[in-house]
Amino acid sequence: MRPQSVYISIPLSVICVLSLLSGCSSLPQAALDPPITETLKQRITKARNAIIETRRTLARATGSTYVQELRIRLAELLSDEARAHYQVARAREGISNKSLQVPQVKTLKQQSVTVYQEFLKDYPASPLRARALYNMGQEYRELGEYDEMRSRFEQIVSELPNDPLANEALLILGGDYFDRNKLDEAANRFRKITESGIHKVSGLAHYKLAWTQVNLGKCDEAIKSFEAAIKRSHQWISTNKNGSLEGSQYDVRRESLVDMVYCYSKERSDKSVVKHFKRLAYDRGPLVAALEKLSRRYTILDRNEGLRDVSRALLDLAPDNSKRRDDTENLHNALKKLKDYKRVGEDVGRLTATFTRVARSARLTTAERSSALIRFEQLSRDLATSAQLALEKRLGTKRWSDIPAVRQLEDAYTRYLETYGAKASLESLMTANVKGQLVDKSKSKANKQGENNEPAESFDLRQNLIDVLANLSMVHSRVGRDYSAAQRFYERAQLLGREGSEDAYQAVLHFQKALSVEGQSRGELVISRALLRRASSQLLNGALPKDQGAKVRYAIALTYYEEGRLDKAIEYLTAVATEYPNSTQGDSAVMLVLDALKQKSAYDQLASAGSRFLTLGISAALKPRVTSIVAQAQQLALDELALEAAGIDGGDVSSELIDFAQTNSGSLGERALLNAFVTAQGEGDFKGMKKVAELIESGYPKSTQLVSVYSSLARSAAEQLYVTEAISGYDKAARLSPRQAAQLNAASAEVSAKIGDIDSALRSLASAVKSPSSDERVFGLYVQLLIDHRTPAECWSALQALKDRGSPSVAAGIGYLQVLRKSFDEAEMTLQVVIESGESLAQYPRALGLYALAEVNTHFLKGFIPGDSTDELAEWVTLMELAEQSYLRVARTGQAKWGAAALNRLSGLSLFTSEKIQTFKPPSELSSSNKQRFAQGFKQRSIILKKQQAQSLKACQELGLARGLFPAPVRQCLNGQLMSSPAVDPSTIKARNQKAAPEIGAADRAALAQNPNDIQAAVRLGEALLAAKDPHLARLALAQAIQGGGAEVQNLYGVACALAGDYEGAISGFGRAAVSGLSEGIENANKLLKNQLNVSNIERLTKGVWNVTANGGVKW
Amino acid sequence: MVSNLNPSTVTSRSISVFRYISLVFALLSLIGCGQTIRSISAADNRLPNEAKERIADAEDAVLIARSRLQDTERAREIADQKSLKFSQQPPNLGSATAIARQLISARLHLASLEQSYAEVNHQLSLNRLKLVYAQTAMRYDIAVYDLIPLDQSVDGARQALLQLRRERKQARSKMKTLVDQWWKAYKGLAQSTGTQAFWVYEFTK
Incomplete structure (x- = not known):
C-alpha cells in the first residue's frame, strides 16, 4: 500500500507543470509599428477635426481681428486633408507613374479654392491677400487648372509686386512658361525676380533663368546666371544663418555649379577652369561633382588641357572610388597627347x-x-x-x-x-x-564591333x-647628383646580384665623387661610406679589371681614413700602395698611410712604414718626400722616447734609447745616446751615465757634445763622491776643450782640494790660470789654495807670474804678500783693484784684499808722527780711525779666517793707539784751557781704545766660543795672544791614503744625486765611509749634512775631519756641536783645542758657555 | 727568422703573464691591506693649493689610466675576434698564409700585453692615489697612516710596469719584423695569384 501523501503530491506536481507549460506556450505580443496607411489616416482625421474646429471658431469669430487668418487657415487645412487623402491613396497603390484617382482630393481642394475666393471677395485689401492668391494658385495647379493658376499668380505679381510671395509666384509662373517651352516669357518672369532685391528664391530664380538661357542657346549668359545663382544663394544663406535654406530646394549652389559645366565647356577656355570652379564652389562635394562632369565633357570634346587640369584636381580632391581609375587614365592620356x-x-x-x-x-x-x-x-x-x-x-x-x-x-x-x-x-x-x-580603350573605340580585349x-x-x-x-x-646616383646604382646592383657588377662599380665611383665634395650632411657621409663599402664588397667577389681594381680598393680604404678609423685605413691603404705602386692610387695611399700614422703619433711605425714603402717600391717623384718624412719621423720618435723618459714612470728608457741609437746611426744615433745620457743623469744612474758616455766616445768621437758629457759626468761623480771619476772626467773634458779647459781644471782642482790633495789641486789650477780664458773664479780659487796651504815665498813666486792678468783676486793675494814683505806702498797700489771691484769679488779674495789694505793703513798710521800741530794730530786720529775701519770691513765680510785675523790685529792696533795717544802733547798753539781739554780728551780716548782692544779680542774669541769657528787667529785670541805680524799660518790636512771602494754607499750616493738635501743619505754615506776608513771622503759626505743635521752630525763631521788631519775643519765641527750642547762635542772640542791646537785654557774659557744639554755623539 | 707562434700558445702565454702580474698585484695590495685609506677631496679647505693640486693630479691619473685600459680592452677584443675568424675560416693566401697567421697571433699577443700593461698602470695609479691621500693626511694632521706599505705597493706596481714595458718592447720589435715580412709576401701575392682572397676575406662576415 502506498502512502496517502504520494497520491496527493503526484497530481499536484503534474498540475503545476502543465500550468507552467501553458504559460510558456504563448509568447508575449510584439509591439509592431502601425502600417503607414494608418498613420496617414490619422492625419486625415486630425485634419478633419481641425477643419471642424476651425469652422466652429470662425462661426464665433465674426468681426474679430483674427477672422481672416482663420479663413486662410481653414482653406489650408482643407488642402492638407486633401494631401493626406492623396498620400493614403498613394501608399495603398504603391509609388508608380500612373496618376491616381482620388475624388476626395478634388472635392477638398475645390472647397479650399472656394474659401479663398470668398476671402478675396470679402477682404479685398487684406494683408493676407497675397497669401490667399498664392495658395489659390497652388490649389489650381494641383487641380490641373493651369489657366486659373496663372491668373492668380499674375494677379499677385501685378497687384502686390512687393510682397515676398510675388517672387514665389513669379518663380512658379516662370517654371510654367518653361514647361510650356515659352522660354522668353519664362525668362522674363525669372528676370523679374533676379532684378529685384535679394530674396530666398533669388538663387533659384537665377538658376532657372540660366536653364532658360541654356535652352535658348545663350550659353554665355547662362554661365553668368548660374554664377549669379551660386552667389545669391550663398549670400542669402550667409545672412540668414538661422534659416533653413541650406540644403533646401532653394539652395541651388551645387546644381548651378554642376549644370554650369555644359555651357562652360562650350563657351570658355580650358585655362584656369579648376581655379574658376574652386572659387565658385562652397564645398568639396559640389566641386567634385562639377569636376567629374567637366571631366566627362572634356573627354568627349577631346579637350586635353582641361582634361589634364580637371583630372589632376579630381585625383587631389575627390574621394576614393572607382571613378579615380578613370581619372588616372584620363590624366595619362591627356599628358601623353599634350606631351606635357x-x-x-x-x-x-x-x-x-x-x-x-x-x-x-x-x-x-x-x-x-x-x-x-x-x-x-x-x-x-x-x-x-x-x-x-x-x-x-x-x-x-x-x-x-x-x-x-x-x-x-x-x-x-x-x-x-x-x-x-x-x-x-x-x-x-x-x-x-x-x-x-x-x-586598350583607344583601340576598343576604333573597333566597330565593340570592345576588344587584347x-x-x-x-x-x-x-x-x-x-x-x-x-x-x-x-x-x-x-x-652623385650621391643619389650612387644610391640608385647600388640598389640596381643589389637587384641584379651577380650581373650587377657594372652598377656596383658605378655606385662606387659616384659615392667617391659625392664624398669628395663639401656640403654633405653627416648622415649622407655615413651612408655614402657604408654603401660604398658594400658596393665594393660586391665587386670584390667577382673578377675586376685591373684599372677598376685599384680604384675600388682605394675607394674602400679611403672611406675608413675619412671616418677616422685609422687602423683599418692604414691596413687597406698599405695593401693598395703595395699592390699598385707607381700609380695614382698607390701614391695617394702611401701619403695617406703616413698621414694616418702621424695622426696617431706613432712615429716609430711611421718611420718603419716609410722605409718599407721605399723598399717595396714607390714612384720616383714621391721618394724624396717619403725619405724626408721618414727622417722627421725618426727624430720625432726619439723625441717622444726622451719625453717619456722624463715622466714619472720613465722606466728603463735609457736602455731603449741605447737600442734606438744602435739601430740608427748618424746624428739620430748620437742624439739618442745624448738623450740616454741625460735620462741616466736625471735618475742619478752614474753607471748608466758612464756606459753611455763610453758609447758616445767610441761611436761619435768627434761629437761636439763630448765635452758637456764628460763635464756632466764629472759633476755627477763629484755629487756622488766618486772623486776619482770626477777628476778623470774633468780632465778628459778639459783635454777635449781648450777653450773651457781653465774652468774644467778649476772644477777638478776643487774636487782634489776637497779630499785634501792640495798638490794636485794646485797643479790643476796652475795649469788653468795659464789659459787666457781663465775667469775670476779660477783665480780666486788658486789664490785661496795658495795662501791657505803654501808658504808666502811659494805664493809669491806663483802669483808673480799672474800679476799682469788684471785679476782682483790675484791682486789681493799679491797685495797681502807685499804687506808681508813690507812693501806697503806697492801693496797700496796693488790693492786698489780690490777696492774697485767692490762686492763683485768673491768672499775670500775680498776679505784677503781688505785685510792687506788694513795692514797698509796700520803701517802708515804707525809711521806717521804728528808734529806740534792741531792739524797733524787730527790727521793722526783720522789715520787711526781709517785703520780701525779697515779691519772692521774685513770682519764684516763674514770670512772666518781673515775676519778673525782682522779682529786680532784690531785688538793689537787698539793697544798701540791707546798707548800712543797718551804720549801726545797738546799743541803749543792752543790756549791753556784748550790744552787742558786736549789732554783730557786724549786721555778719555785712550780709555776707549783700551776697551776696544778688549772688545776686539773678545769678539775674536766669540767666533770660536759662540759660533764654533776656530781658524788660527781665533785660537790665538783664545790664548789671549795678539798676532805679531799679519801673516796667518797655512792650514794642514793629511794626504788621502785610504780610498773606499766605489760600491760603498752606492744607493745613498744615487739618492744624494737625486736630492742633495737628503740629510739621511748623506749621514749614512758618511758613516759607511768612515767605517771603510776613508775619512777624507766621509767628511765631504757629512759636509752636506751639517747644515740641517744637528749636533751629532756636526760632531761626526768633526771626527771625520780630525781623522783626515783637517783640524780646522774638525774644530769647526766639534765647536758647533759644543755650542749646541752635545756632551761628546764639548769633550772632543776641548781635547782638540787643548792637545792639537795649543789652546790650553779652553776649558776655563768655555766653562759656563758650553753647557751639556744632550748626551751622545761619537768620541774622537 | 721569426718563430712560428701558435695562436693558442701565444694566448696561453699572454694569460700566464697576466696571471703572474695579477698575483703580484694581489700580494702587493694585501701589504697595504691592513689599513683603510680615506679619500680626501681636492676641494678640502683645510689644504693649501699645492696639496689640492697634488690630489687632483693623482685622481686625474686614475681616470686617464682607466680610459686607456678601456681602449686596450676593446683592442684586445677586436684582435681576439680576428684571430678566431682566422682560425675558423683561414683565407687562401697561398704562400702568404703562414706569415698572415703569424702576424695575427703576434697582434693578439701584443694586444694582450697592452691590456696587461694598461691594467698594471691603472693599478699603479690607484696605489699612487692612496699614497697621496695618506701623505696629505699625514702632512696636514688629518689622519695617521703607515706609509711604508703604501710606498712598497707603489714601487711594486712600478716594477711590474717596467717589466711589462720591456716585454711589450720586445713584442713590438717582433711585430715590426712580421709586418715587414707580411707586406713583402703580400706584394708577392699581388704579382702572382692576385689579392682577391685577401679582400674578399676582409669584407665577408
Whole structure:
C-alpha cells in the first residue's frame, strides 16, 4: 500500500507543470509599428477635426481681428486633408507613374479654392491677400487648372509686386512658361525676380533663368546666371544663418555649379577652369561633382588641357572610388597627347598615391588588386619614361642642368620606386609575375564591333624596377647628383646580384665623387661610406679589371681614413700602395698611410712604414718626400722616447734609447745616446751615465757634445763622491776643450782640494790660470789654495807670474804678500783693484784684499808722527780711525779666517793707539784751557781704545766660543795672544791614503744625486765611509749634512775631519756641536783645542758657555 | 727568422703573464691591506693649493689610466675576434698564409700585453692615489697612516710596469719584423695569384 501523501503530491506536481507549460506556450505580443496607411489616416482625421474646429471658431469669430487668418487657415487645412487623402491613396497603390484617382482630393481642394475666393471677395485689401492668391494658385495647379493658376499668380505679381510671395509666384509662373517651352516669357518672369532685391528664391530664380538661357542657346549668359545663382544663394544663406535654406530646394549652389559645366565647356577656355570652379564652389562635394562632369565633357570634346587640369584636381580632391581609375587614365592620356611633362613628378605622384589607396581597399579581390597594380605601374612608368625621352630630345644625353623639368623627372622616378619598389606591401605581387590584361580603350573605340580585349604583355615588376633604376641613376648622374646616383646604382646592383657588377662599380665611383665634395650632411657621409663599402664588397667577389681594381680598393680604404678609423685605413691603404705602386692610387695611399700614422703619433711605425714603402717600391717623384718624412719621423720618435723618459714612470728608457741609437746611426744615433745620457743623469744612474758616455766616445768621437758629457759626468761623480771619476772626467773634458779647459781644471782642482790633495789641486789650477780664458773664479780659487796651504815665498813666486792678468783676486793675494814683505806702498797700489771691484769679488779674495789694505793703513798710521800741530794730530786720529775701519770691513765680510785675523790685529792696533795717544802733547798753539781739554780728551780716548782692544779680542774669541769657528787667529785670541805680524799660518790636512771602494754607499750616493738635501743619505754615506776608513771622503759626505743635521752630525763631521788631519775643519765641527750642547762635542772640542791646537785654557774659557744639554755623539 | 707562434700558445702565454702580474698585484695590495685609506677631496679647505693640486693630479691619473685600459680592452677584443675568424675560416693566401697567421697571433699577443700593461698602470695609479691621500693626511694632521706599505705597493706596481714595458718592447720589435715580412709576401701575392682572397676575406662576415 502506498502512502496517502504520494497520491496527493503526484497530481499536484503534474498540475503545476502543465500550468507552467501553458504559460510558456504563448509568447508575449510584439509591439509592431502601425502600417503607414494608418498613420496617414490619422492625419486625415486630425485634419478633419481641425477643419471642424476651425469652422466652429470662425462661426464665433465674426468681426474679430483674427477672422481672416482663420479663413486662410481653414482653406489650408482643407488642402492638407486633401494631401493626406492623396498620400493614403498613394501608399495603398504603391509609388508608380500612373496618376491616381482620388475624388476626395478634388472635392477638398475645390472647397479650399472656394474659401479663398470668398476671402478675396470679402477682404479685398487684406494683408493676407497675397497669401490667399498664392495658395489659390497652388490649389489650381494641383487641380490641373493651369489657366486659373496663372491668373492668380499674375494677379499677385501685378497687384502686390512687393510682397515676398510675388517672387514665389513669379518663380512658379516662370517654371510654367518653361514647361510650356515659352522660354522668353519664362525668362522674363525669372528676370523679374533676379532684378529685384535679394530674396530666398533669388538663387533659384537665377538658376532657372540660366536653364532658360541654356535652352535658348545663350550659353554665355547662362554661365553668368548660374554664377549669379551660386552667389545669391550663398549670400542669402550667409545672412540668414538661422534659416533653413541650406540644403533646401532653394539652395541651388551645387546644381548651378554642376549644370554650369555644359555651357562652360562650350563657351570658355580650358585655362584656369579648376581655379574658376574652386572659387565658385562652397564645398568639396559640389566641386567634385562639377569636376567629374567637366571631366566627362572634356573627354568627349577631346579637350586635353582641361582634361589634364580637371583630372589632376579630381585625383587631389575627390574621394576614393572607382571613378579615380578613370581619372588616372584620363590624366595619362591627356599628358601623353599634350606631351606635357613639366610636372611629371607631381603627376606620377598622383598616380602612385591613387594606386596606394586602391591597393589598400578591402573591397578588392586579389585579382583586382593585381590588375590595378599592373595598370597603375604601366601608367606611371610610361609617363616617367616619356618625360625622360622628351628631355633627352631637348637636352641631349650628356650633362643636364639642374632645371625644374629634370627635378620633376627625378621626382617621378622616385615616387615610382617608392610605391612599386616597396617590397613589404608588394611582395606577393612581385613574385606572382602576373599576366595582366590591359584594355586598350583607344583601340576598343576604333573597333566597330565593340570592345576588344587584347592580351597584354607579361608583367615583370622586378625587371621594370631594374629598368627604372637604370633610368633614374642615369638622370641623377647627368645632373651631377652623385650621391643619389650612387644610391640608385647600388640598389640596381643589389637587384641584379651577380650581373650587377657594372652598377656596383658605378655606385662606387659616384659615392667617391659625392664624398669628395663639401656640403654633405653627416648622415649622407655615413651612408655614402657604408654603401660604398658594400658596393665594393660586391665587386670584390667577382673578377675586376685591373684599372677598376685599384680604384675600388682605394675607394674602400679611403672611406675608413675619412671616418677616422685609422687602423683599418692604414691596413687597406698599405695593401693598395703595395699592390699598385707607381700609380695614382698607390701614391695617394702611401701619403695617406703616413698621414694616418702621424695622426696617431706613432712615429716609430711611421718611420718603419716609410722605409718599407721605399723598399717595396714607390714612384720616383714621391721618394724624396717619403725619405724626408721618414727622417722627421725618426727624430720625432726619439723625441717622444726622451719625453717619456722624463715622466714619472720613465722606466728603463735609457736602455731603449741605447737600442734606438744602435739601430740608427748618424746624428739620430748620437742624439739618442745624448738623450740616454741625460735620462741616466736625471735618475742619478752614474753607471748608466758612464756606459753611455763610453758609447758616445767610441761611436761619435768627434761629437761636439763630448765635452758637456764628460763635464756632466764629472759633476755627477763629484755629487756622488766618486772623486776619482770626477777628476778623470774633468780632465778628459778639459783635454777635449781648450777653450773651457781653465774652468774644467778649476772644477777638478776643487774636487782634489776637497779630499785634501792640495798638490794636485794646485797643479790643476796652475795649469788653468795659464789659459787666457781663465775667469775670476779660477783665480780666486788658486789664490785661496795658495795662501791657505803654501808658504808666502811659494805664493809669491806663483802669483808673480799672474800679476799682469788684471785679476782682483790675484791682486789681493799679491797685495797681502807685499804687506808681508813690507812693501806697503806697492801693496797700496796693488790693492786698489780690490777696492774697485767692490762686492763683485768673491768672499775670500775680498776679505784677503781688505785685510792687506788694513795692514797698509796700520803701517802708515804707525809711521806717521804728528808734529806740534792741531792739524797733524787730527790727521793722526783720522789715520787711526781709517785703520780701525779697515779691519772692521774685513770682519764684516763674514770670512772666518781673515775676519778673525782682522779682529786680532784690531785688538793689537787698539793697544798701540791707546798707548800712543797718551804720549801726545797738546799743541803749543792752543790756549791753556784748550790744552787742558786736549789732554783730557786724549786721555778719555785712550780709555776707549783700551776697551776696544778688549772688545776686539773678545769678539775674536766669540767666533770660536759662540759660533764654533776656530781658524788660527781665533785660537790665538783664545790664548789671549795678539798676532805679531799679519801673516796667518797655512792650514794642514793629511794626504788621502785610504780610498773606499766605489760600491760603498752606492744607493745613498744615487739618492744624494737625486736630492742633495737628503740629510739621511748623506749621514749614512758618511758613516759607511768612515767605517771603510776613508775619512777624507766621509767628511765631504757629512759636509752636506751639517747644515740641517744637528749636533751629532756636526760632531761626526768633526771626527771625520780630525781623522783626515783637517783640524780646522774638525774644530769647526766639534765647536758647533759644543755650542749646541752635545756632551761628546764639548769633550772632543776641548781635547782638540787643548792637545792639537795649543789652546790650553779652553776649558776655563768655555766653562759656563758650553753647557751639556744632550748626551751622545761619537768620541774622537 | 721569426718563430712560428701558435695562436693558442701565444694566448696561453699572454694569460700566464697576466696571471703572474695579477698575483703580484694581489700580494702587493694585501701589504697595504691592513689599513683603510680615506679619500680626501681636492676641494678640502683645510689644504693649501699645492696639496689640492697634488690630489687632483693623482685622481686625474686614475681616470686617464682607466680610459686607456678601456681602449686596450676593446683592442684586445677586436684582435681576439680576428684571430678566431682566422682560425675558423683561414683565407687562401697561398704562400702568404703562414706569415698572415703569424702576424695575427703576434697582434693578439701584443694586444694582450697592452691590456696587461694598461691594467698594471691603472693599478699603479690607484696605489699612487692612496699614497697621496695618506701623505696629505699625514702632512696636514688629518689622519695617521703607515706609509711604508703604501710606498712598497707603489714601487711594486712600478716594477711590474717596467717589466711589462720591456716585454711589450720586445713584442713590438717582433711585430715590426712580421709586418715587414707580411707586406713583402703580400706584394708577392699581388704579382702572382692576385689579392682577391685577401679582400674578399676582409669584407665577408
